[in-house]
Amino acid sequence: MNKLLLFLGLFIGVLTNSFSQDFFRLxxxxxxxxxxxxxxxxxxxxxxxxxxxxxxxxxxxxxxxxETWVQKDTSLYKIVxxxxxxxxxxxxxAGLTIYHLALNGDLADYGLKKSKMKxxxxxxxxxxxxxxxxxxxxxxxxxxxILMLNVNQQLVGIVFKNPEGxxxxxxxxxxxxxxxxxxxPQELVKETIVDGVKYxxxxxxxxxxxxxxxxxxxxxxxxx
Amino acid sequence: MKRxxxxxxxxxxxxASAFASNADxxxxxxxxxxxxxxxxxxxxxxxxxxxxxxYSTLAVTDAGLVESMSLVPTAAMPLAGGDAxxxxxxxxxxxxxxxxxxxxxxxxxxxxxxxxxKALWGCVAGSVAGVVLYFVLLAGVLGSAAATAx
Numbered sequence: 001m002n003k004l005l006l007f008l009g010l011f012i013g014v015l016t017n018s019f020s021q022d023f024f025r026l027x028x029x030x031x032x033x034x035x036x037x038x039x040x041x042x043x044x045x046x047x048x049x050x051x052x053x054x055x056x057x058x059x060x061x062x063x064x065x066x067e068t069w070v071q072k073d074t075s076l077y078k079i080v081x082x083x084x085x086x087x088x089x090x091x092x093x094a095g096l097t098i099y100h101l102a103l104n105g106d107l108a109d110y111g112l113k114k115s116k117m118k119x120x121x122x123x124x125x126x127x128x129x130x131x132x133x134x135x136x137x138x139x140x141x142x143x144x145x146i147l148m149l150n151v152n153q154q155l156v157g158i159v160f161k162n163p164e165g166x167x168x169x170x171x172x173x174x175x176x177x178x179x180x181x182x183x184x185p186q187e188l189v190k191e192t193i194v195d196g197v198k199y200x201x202x203x204x205x206x207x208x209x210x211x212x213x214x215x216x217x218x219x220x221x222x223x224x
Numbered sequence: 225m226k227r228x229x230x231x232x233x234x235x236x237x238x239x240a241s242a243f244a245s246n247a248d249x250x251x252x253x254x255x256x257x258x259x260x261x262x263x264x265x266x267x268x269x270x271x272x273x274x275x276x277x278x279y280s281t282l283a284v285t286d287a288g289l290v291e292s293m294s295l296v297p298t299a300a301m302p303l304a305g306g307d308a309x310x311x312x313x314x315x316x317x318x319x320x321x322x323x324x325x326x327x328x329x330x331x332x333x334x335x336x337x338x339x340x341x342k343a344l345w346g347c348v349a350g351s352v353a354g355v356v357l358y359f360v361l362l363a364g365v366l367g368s369a370a371a372t373a374x
Contacts, residue, residue, distance in 0.1 A: 035261075040295070041294055045271050064278060064299055065297070149247075157250040170252070201300070202261060
């Protein structure tokens with residue numbers, strides 16, 4: 001009897017494991033269209049390589065100019081013709097990006113569940129859920145609340161407010177596509193409100209490849 | 225009984241109204257957004273069709289287009305942007321991360337000097353707060369030492 005239970009336990013364990021997928025790599029083409037505050041237009045086209053285990057964000061940009069940007073730990077390198085032309089100190093933002101969140105299965109809550117933000121309200125209407133998140137007391141003077149809209153458990157929109165309760169930024173996640181089991185929005189619309197004027201940025205993704213076995217050197221780009 | 229029904233109906237409509245109010249925050253005029261980028265959509269198609277095209281080559285072959293579009297020669301960071309870097313106000317970057325935060329804001333907002341200034345004020349505020357805290361703690365320690373000695 002004990003042997004039978006052990007066998008059943010192992011069988012169920014193996015079965016469960018075989019159904020759960022581990023997403024660790026993502027490659028995609030991207031296009032960013034935006035307008036600056038002074039009315040100028042900006043177009044950025046390129047490819048992104050990201051491996052969540054390496055935690056190195058690699059952007060191979062081909063427009064406006066051919067250059068590679070690599071974000072690793074607290075540094076952001078700009079590389080042109082195989083040479084580092086600039087290095088900036090930054091916080092380690094890789095874990096906060098949409099790419100990392102999606103690979104980790106945390107995109108539905110924008111990673112807020114693992115942050116210091118606390119959920120304070122949930123409203124439900126059919127398959128739509130609006131949740132309100134509040135910053136911890138020590139950060140309330142600097143941060144406002146965040147509202148999230150999920151439809152069918154997918155993140156559709158997120159609204160950032162300032163401490164005064166005014167909306168300062170909104171993001172919309174559109175056209176979800178499931179690629180090899182990973183659900184990822186193909187379009188991201190960001191709206192920023194400055195002095196009552198709305199500015200937009202639209203990022204589109206295409207030709208996404210998940211868990212690519214080849215091109216490891218692209219994901220673990222060696223800084224020259 | 226009527227009161228109970230009335231209360232239930234009122235609570236239901238209040239809840240529905242609150243949802244509708246917050247739901248309005250997620251309304252987006254997508255057509256208006258697309259219209260904003262009519263010219264950039266055309267340029268994106270040109271770049272897609274010609275993989276060798278860069279800002280520099282376009283400025284030579286079609287300088288009029290570059291000028292009429294007021295095209296920026298630098299790239300945008302495909303992380304987050306706009307007024308609040310990663311959704312965090314510039315002031316807080318400076319306050320929490322000092323001069324590094326100023327650099328983050330300056331770089332990630334595409335060299336937006338106004339945002340960098342806000343972060344710089346945050347940096348100054350953070351430093352002042354640090355100095356004040358240092359002297360408060362020092363006074364406390366010295367006071368405690370004096371009391372023990374006395």
